[in-house]
Amino acid sequence: MTHDVAEPVRRAALPLRGEGDLDPLLERIGDSRFVLLGEASHGTSEYYTWRAALTRRLIEEKGFSFVAVEGDWPDCHRVNCSVTASPGAPEDPADVLRGFGRWPTWMWANEEVVEFTRWLRGHNLALPEDERVGFYGLDVYSLWDSLREALAYLREHSPDEVESALEAFHCLEPYAEDPQTYAEATWLVPATCEEPVVELLSRVRRVSVGTGRERDARFDAEQNARVAAGAEAYYRAMVRGGPDAWNLRDRHMADTLDRLVGHHEETARAPVRAVVWEHNTHIGDARFTNMAKGGMVNVGQLARERHGEDDVVLVGFGSHRGKVLAARAWDAPGRAVPLPSARPGSVEALLHDSDVGPAALFVFPPAQEQPEWLTEVRAHRAVGVVYRPAQDRMRNYVPTVLGRRYDAFCWFDRTGALTPLHEERADGAEDETWPFGE
Missing domain, CATH: 3.40.1660.10 (EreA-like (biosynthetic domain))
Structure with a gap:
């Protein structure tokens, strides 16, 4: 130097x-x-x-x-x-x-x-x-968890929509909550669960929105439905390689950030x-x-x-x-x-x-x-x-x-290293994202 x-x-x-x-x-x-x-x-x-x-x-x-x-x-x-x-x-x-x-x-x-x-x-x-x-x-990985949360919201707030919304869950059910198995299947056969997962978001958005905690609960459910749609697209892109999966994930995170700002701005007294x-x-x-x-x-x-x-x-x-x-x-x-x-x-x-x-x-x-x-x-x-x-x-x-x-x-x-709360359980299924698991 x-x-x-x-x-x-x-x-x-x-x-x-x-x-x-x-x-x-x-x-x-x-x-x-x-x-x-x-x-x-x-x-x-x-x-x-x-x-x-x-x-x-x-x-x-x-x-x-x-x-x-x-x-x-x-x-x-x-x-x-x-x-x-x-x-x-x-x-x-x-x-x-x-x-x-x-x-x-x-x-x-x-x-x-x-x-x-x-x-x-x-x-x-x-x-x-x-x-x-x-x-x-902000992330996009929680496909099945987010599906469950969105469906739970519909069961409580719009029971008539549940049967149709379950189509997304039934479509993904054969893959045993393994996103890589689902991604590989869509690579081999051009049939996907995109349509029923996107439709779930539409059904959540039909629920009348209230104020206060009701408004926050609807936002949570809608975001879970958006995550499910984003994750389904992400896993399909992941198996094909190239930049598409990375870009889907980061655009989803940027979009989520913007939606959070918009949600807070509806009731904020000061700049969000x-x-x-x-x-x-x-x-x-x-x-x-x-x-x-x-x-x-x-x-x-x-x-x-x-x-x-x-x-x-x-x-x-x-x-x-x-x-x-x-x-x-x-x-x-x-x-x-x-x-x-x-x-x-x-x-x-x-x-x-x-x-x-x-x-x-x-x-x-x-x-x-x-x-x-x-x-x-x-x-x-x-x-x-x-x-x-x-x-x-x-x-x-x-x-x-x-x-x-x-x-x-x-x-x-x-x-120095972080101090974890518990031992790791190796039960995830996401592939390594570029670069080296970030």
Whole structure:
């Protein structure tokens, strides 16, 4: 590392020791309505802890309306009911998080998320019911769970629609809740369950909407029906390969985020503002990576395009070495494994070799004012739920223009693994998504 390269990096680094050191990032966020917070892995404690610290400040000081995460809608809705103190919901969000069953459970069933959600419930209990901060899942995987939730809603609110709505469930029944089996079947035979699953959404939307909790229940049911439709399309695209499955998933997450904003705006007294927690590969603008050449879009790119760069702040996270919670294969148990020193020439190696300290915050200047180290293409590590340390330097890097992929970056030289709530159960069936299980 030459002095000429390291010096501008050190000048840009701001020490990150406590929550007060986030002030420059809060200033950069300003009045932006969308703050997307990343992670270089799904299994690193520091990423979750610092995202939570920043999110607490955004909620307390800037009135952010909800947190949306890379998680399943039905599971996260139960967390939402707990943190907003809905009638009948568990008082301790940990009781809900322990029930997360779809692999990899450690993404949300961990002590770091428990700490944040307990704080969020305590914060909400001091607020009027209609001002409480929600916690939602954006993802598309929960095909059968979402079908069950939508059907349960129709049974209670529109029994006459249930028999017809059951066609979607009967169509998918032969596949024993195995999405890969369903996807492979549609590849071999051009018959799908798309029509009855989409029709389920139509039937849910016919239910008259009320106010208050009735309105929220209808939104939940409609979102479950949308997830089921999105998941059915996703699994069909997945078996065909190419960028379509990735794009379906990220467009679904971006659409869900927009629907959540619209739902809150119908009753909000102040501008609706959202915090998003997802992997860097979802929140860092895909146009400034090699994903764009592969025909892929992502949530960060879509948010900027839909809402304008002034209203969207993208924050990446990364580290040089340590430990990470991950699995050696799809459906295998999660284990704390070594995170080796970053590949030479990578973003992570640059920050480590520049000696910016154990943790640092970078708030990037406007594109036209950025130094060369922010505008050049460098490899940037991405660790998924499936991770093999021995192959790290060969597989786990995404070519990136750091200063345009993100608006800010949180850096940790050495990181530790998440603390899961329970042992992993290998009962998931989703195939690995690009890149490496993100």
